[in-house]
Amino acid sequence: MYPVWEGFLIxxxxxxxxxxxxxxxxxHVTVAATWFNWWVERKALVENKPYxxxxxxxxxxxxxxxxxxxxxxxxxxxxxxxxxxxxxxxxTLIHNFVFYWAxxxxxxxxxxxxxxxxxxxxxxxxxxxxxxxxxxxALAASGTLAIIVGILGxxxxxxxxxxTGLSLDGFYNPSFWPMxxxxxxxxxxxxxxxxxxxxxxxxxxxxxxxxxxxxxxxxGLVGLALGVALVVFWYVPSLHEHAKTMLRLPQAIQPVFYxxxxxxxxxxxxxxxxALLAPRRVGAPLGYLALALAFLGLFGAERTREVLRKPDxxxxxxxxxxxxxxxxxxxxxxxxAPRLNEEGILGRMPFAVAPGAKGAGPTAGLDPxxxxxxxxxxxxxxxxxxxxxxxxxxxxxxxxxxxxxxxMTTAPAIRAYLEAIGGFPYMHPTVGTPEEREYxxxxxxxxxxxxxxxxxxxxxxx
Amino acid sequence: xxxxxxxxxxDPLGAPIHPLPxxxxxxxxxxxxxxxxxxxxxxxxxxxxxxxxxxxxxxRLAQVSIRLAVQSTGxxxxxxxxxxxxxxxxxxxxxxxxxxxxxxxxxxFIPVVAIGYFLLYxxxxxxxxxxxxxxxxxxxxxxxxxxxxxxxxxLYPSRWVEWYxxxxxxxxxxxxxxxxxxPRFGALLFGQAALSLGxxxxxxxxxxxxREDVPRDFLAFVEGQAKGALRLGALLFGLLxxxxxxxxxAEVGLTxxxxxxxxxxxxxxxxxxxxARMEGALGTLGLYLLALLVVGVLREGMRASAxxxxxxxxxxxxxVWDWGSILFFVATGIAAVPVIVxxxxxxxxxxQKPQGADPSAGVERFGDLGVRLLVGWFLFYFALGLxxxxxxx
Numbered sequence: 039m040y041p042v043w044e045g046f047l048i049x050x051x052x053x054x055x056x057x058x059x060x061x062x063x064x065x066h067v068t069v070a071a072t073w074f075n076w077w078v079e080r081k082a083l084v085e086n087k088p089y090x091x092x093x094x095x096x097x098x099x100x101x102x103x104x105x106x107x108x109x110x111x112x113x114x115x116x117x118x119x120x121x122x123x124x125x126x127x128x129x130t131l132i133h134n135f136v137f138y139w140a141x142x143x144x145x146x147x148x149x150x151x152x153x154x155x156x157x158x159x160x161x162x163x164x165x166x167x168x169x170x171x172x173x174x175x176a177l178a179a180s181g182t183l184a185i186i187v188g189i190l191g192x193x194x195x196x197x198x199x200x201x202t203g204l205s206l207d208g209f210y211n212p213s214f215w216p217m218x219x220x221x222x223x224x225x226x227x228x229x230x231x232x233x234x235x236x237x238x239x240x241x242x243x244x245x246x247x248x249x250x251x252x253x254x255x256x257x258g259l260v261g262l263a264l265g266v267a268l269v270v271f272w273y274v275p276s277l278h279e280h281a282k283t284m285l286r287l288p289q290a291i292q293p294v295f296y297x298x299x300x301x302x303x304x305x306x307x308x309x310x311x312x313a314l315l316a317p318r319r320v321g322a323p324l325g326y327l328a329l330a331l332a333f334l335g336l337f338g339a340e341r342t343r344e345v346l347r348k349p350d351x352x353x354x355x356x357x358x359x360x361x362x363x364x365x366x367x368x369x370x371x372x373x374x375a376p377r378l379n380e381e382g383i384l385g386r387m388p389f390a391v392a393p394g395a396k397g398a399g400p401t402a403g404l405d406p407x408x409x410x411x412x413x414x415x416x417x418x419x420x421x422x423x424x425x426x427x428x429x430x431x432x433x434x435x436x437x438x439x440x441x442x443x444x445x446m447t448t449a450p451a452i453r454a455y456l457e458a459i460g461g462f463p464y465m466h467p468t469v470g471t472p473e474e475r476e477y478x479x480x481x482x483x484x485x486x487x488x489x490x491x492x493x494x495x496x497x498x499x500x
Numbered sequence: 501x502x503x504x505x506x507x508x509x510x511d512p513l514g515a516p517i518h519p520l521p522x523x524x525x526x527x528x529x530x531x532x533x534x535x536x537x538x539x540x541x542x543x544x545x546x547x548x549x550x551x552x553x554x555x556x557x558x559x560r561l562a563q564v565s566i567r568l569a570v571q572s573t574g575x576x577x578x579x580x581x582x583x584x585x586x587x588x589x590x591x592x593x594x595x596x597x598x599x600x601x602x603x604x605x606x607x608x609f610i611p612v613v614a615i616g617y618f619l620l621y622x623x624x625x626x627x628x629x630x631x632x633x634x635x636x637x638x639x640x641x642x643x644x645x646x647x648x649x650x651x652x653x654x655l656y657p658s659r660w661v662e663w664y665x666x667x668x669x670x671x672x673x674x675x676x677x678x679x680x681x682x683p684r685f686g687a688l689l690f691g692q693a694a695l696s697l698g699x700x701x702x703x704x705x706x707x708x709x710x711r712e713d714v715p716r717d718f719l720a721f722v723e724g725q726a727k728g729a730l731r732l733g734a735l736l737f738g739l740l741x742x743x744x745x746x747x748x749x750a751e752v753g754l755t756x757x758x759x760x761x762x763x764x765x766x767x768x769x770x771x772x773x774x775x776a777r778m779e780g781a782l783g784t785l786g787l788y789l790l791a792l793l794v795v796g797v798l799r800e801g802m803r804a805s806a807x808x809x810x811x812x813x814x815x816x817x818x819x820v821w822d823w824g825s826i827l828f829f830v831a832t833g834i835a836a837v838p839v840i841v842x843x844x845x846x847x848x849x850x851x852q853k854p855q856g857a858d859p860s861a862g863v864e865r866f867g868d869l870g871v872r873l874l875v876g877w878f879l880f881y882f883a884l885g886l887x888x889x890x891x892x893x
Contacts, residue, residue: 040509040596041664043603044672053607103621107574108614114581115610121588122603122674125596126511132588133513137822137829140525143581144836148843150578154571155843162856163846170867171846174839177874181832184881198892205516206824210888362512369820371512388505389597391661393668408669415672427673 039360039387042415043122044427049434050123051420055344057115059337063228063329064109066221068149069183070229071101072176074257078250079169091160093246097236098157110146113186124420126360127193127351134205135189142185148178180222187218194347195278200354203368216272224265227306230258231328234313238322248317255314262307280353281346283463290464291345295338302335348464351420357466358420375469382471383413390416410481413474424485437482438489447486447493453479501657503811509593516822519590519814526590527796529582534688535696535792536576541644541689542697542729543569544620544637551630557721563627564722568700570624573617573640590814594654594807601653601664603674605646616640644689645680651799653679655752655806683743687762688795691737695769698729698776699788706781713854723778730773730784738766752806761798765791828884835877839870 043050075097082090120128132139152175159168188209192199199208233254240247274285284290309328313320347353355364362374383390384404392409414424414437422440423433432439441447446455456475460467468475487494515522543565550562587595599606616639623633653660656679663678664670705722708714741762749758768791776784804814842863849859858864 041600041603041660042670042672043600043606043674046604046673046675050603050607057610103618107617107621111577111610111614111617114577114584115607115614117584118599118609119607121596121599122606125592125600129511129588129592129596130513132585132592133511133515134822135825136516136522136585136589137825139585140582141829141832143578143585144832144840146578146581148836148839150574151840152843154574155847159846159850159856162850164858167846167858167864167867170871171843173871174843174867174874177871177878178836178839181874181877184878203513203820204824205822206828206884206888207892209824209828210885214885215889369513388501388509388661389664389670391665391668391670405668412665412670415670419672425672 039389039416040125041389042419044415044419044423044425045123046427047430049423049428050119052434054116054119054123055337055341057112057119059333059340061109061112061116062336062340063333064104064112065182066225066228067232068101068109069179070222070225070261071097071232072172072179074226074229074233074254075101076169076172076176078253079165079172083165083169087245087249089245090249092240092244093237093250095157095160096239097233098153098160100232100236102153102157110150124351124358124360127356130352130356131189131192134192134199134208138185138189138205138209142182145178145181145185148174149182152178183221183225184218187221188214191217193352194281194343195276196353196355200364200366200368212278213273213276216268216276220265220268220273223261223268226261227258227265227310228329228332230254230261230310230313231306231325231332233258234309234320234325235322235329238320238325242318251313251317251320255310255312255317258310259307259314262303262310266303277346278353280463284346284348285342287463289462290348291342295342295345298338299335299342302332302338305331306335345464348421349462349466359417359466360420361417361466361469363466375466378469379471382474383416383469384409384474387416404477406477407480407484409474410477410479411485413470413478414481414485417469417478426488429489436489438486441482441486442490442493447483447490449476449479449483452482452486501660501810506593506657506807506810506812509597510817511592514818514820515589516820516825518819518821519817522586522590523800523814526583526586527793527800529579529586530796530799531789531792533576533579533583534692534796535789536572536579537644538689538692538696539700540569540572540576541637541640542693543572543700544633544640545693546697546725546729547623548630548633548637551628551633557718560718561722561725564704565697566620566624566633568704570617570620572700573613573620577613577617590817591654591803591807593812594657594803595650597660597664598650598653598679601660601674601678602646602649602676603672605674605677606650607674609643609646612639612646613643616643641689645677645685648685648689649677649680652681652684652748654803655679655748657807657810657812681744681748683740683746684748687737687740687744691733691740692792692795694729694733694736695788695791696733698726698731698733698769698773699781699785701726701729702776702778702781702784705778707848707851709778711852711854719778723776726778727773727776730769730776734766734768734770734773738762738770741766748802752802754802754805757801758798761794765795831880832877835873838866838873842867842870 045053075094078090079094082088117128152171156171156175159171191211191213192208195211195213196208197211199211233250237247237250237254305328309324349357351358355367356362361378362371365373367373378386390412392412393405418424418437421435423429423436428434429436441452446452453475456468456478459465547562547565547569550558550565553559616636619632619636623629623636701722705719705726709719742759745755745758745762749755772784772787845863846859849863850856
């Protein structure tokens, strides 16, 4: 187990979420935009419409500056934020899929180098050569999607990997095909919004603007309808029973998640419909607004997907708090929870330290409350705000508020609650020796009183 | 940190291949990464300096340098993904302890780079907004500083617990930097930035030497600046490198090897700076890549030595042969590398004439082959997927 980074002001999981959704938005726009632009470029060639080049140049410059740069970078940003917040989960992915990511790296090089070549060779090479570069970009960009989908899906539905430990089994997992196709379809809706922004930046009477707007509307609506249908009728049914249970649990997935998704889909659909039927009424600002709402929808969707595998970060293998719970894990990996229950966490984990303890030394002489803080940080901070470090704007599922709401503000009451935690479908039982659970309860009592000083005066509210 | 604790932090799944290929890939891809990163820093610095000069050649060189910085930053970021992958496989205890202990900075790294890169683009497109360029440079240097700390942290395993929890009280905010060594940062960033810049300027002059619209005196000017950059780089690398050897090198017990490497690199390039010519730019590039490779091996040697004292050996990392993932990687490489070569050929050909130019018919056929390889990759990808699905039915 590694040191814990709770976050600073903002909870680490929230940081990961924001970066991840930004990446999804930029990268999805990028992938489908390469196909859209390739199609427009062919149209310009075949139908002899050179004015479409103006759209392509404007689109390519923005892709070069924003989508590729930020899309690729925020992708790496997810890595960085997860290595800080949940290193053992990314380590599991890396040790399974390092060569898949390395393969994706080849596509990244083509993407980043290729978009520069594409942009700088406008008018400097023959149209046929330029269109070929566009096609290469589209294929390579789709390659990045094709690879990352396998790794993303693995976390929720590792499938046969849990038995075999073979990376191919984890990559082509049970939700792989529906997720691949659904994302491929939905990204055309996002790209269509991006096309509206780009076309909307051209002069009002520019023929490219008049031609691209309805085309984007048409392509985007087909992608949106197909994508939503694939999610509802194939992706969700492909999930395991646990995920389906979580979908129905309002404590796990609050209704606001569904509202966000619905707003994103409806707003995207309406704007694309308007672009199809009345393209003159659509401009760049409306495109930006729709993209912002789509971002909201994506945030809801991605957060939902994350919560579906709770209490695990890799379903059936590793809990969100990075402890391996799987009784029967591949490649000879042993479950850690039973051993930690028996031998204790403080004595085994090098960074589970507290005053009085030297590294992995014995627990004697510990400050019990500080020891509890170390244990709570290890076991609870992946999903909850457990100190004022990450309490900005209320924090993420703040434990102090949760405990107060349930009337558990004293150590004995909290201790009893810790013992009962395994009863929820979205939580694993607390790990550690009985003594360590006592330490945790002592810290949690202090934490609740730090957040709610009035409880100190009352001597502990019930 | 006890040896047992350090070893227990390795991922229980093990690596998917023998660690040696991973170690080699780590060093080789690091070389590509650092080449572009240092070129970006060097190019931007020279560009900002050039913007302050009024002479025509300087103004022109400033634009070239800034454009070089823009493209190098993009490629540097992309190339950096690979060593980032491989380091996590065989040095996971050091890397993840660093990224969590300095969590805030780890997380800020990409936003810092992204904003720096974006501002660099603004500078490039607007041409003369030097203020934006300085902010961009500051952000890129901050990113370099973060990465320097994350890498250097791994050399001090005996201090990790104390850095995370001073006096036993864990600091879970990740605000502080740990493990830094200014001479190392200076040698590997500023010294190499000047060297990389010198090499790239020579390549620029070499490429445009046959273009009639590019003035001869400008190319001679660029060549002169390249020689100056090589000389400056050699001096900076040598002096700061010596300090690095005497400080961090002494801490990990590798003073002499570091001194020998930095002295060799500094002397070779100081000597070469006087003889360097645009016609021999490719040779200079080859020489420089070799030097970067040696420095890359030295960095790995330091890591291996520091962790080795606690019984940690990357070569002893447990592994299983995961043939599926190896097949996937090799197949993708076979499809992708020719395409990358094709794109480079198109770019090379298009810049040969002022109005642009098509690549040769042979290159065009190679491009068609590239497209077929990409389509073939997708067929392979789907076929492999169907095979796995059927096998698991």
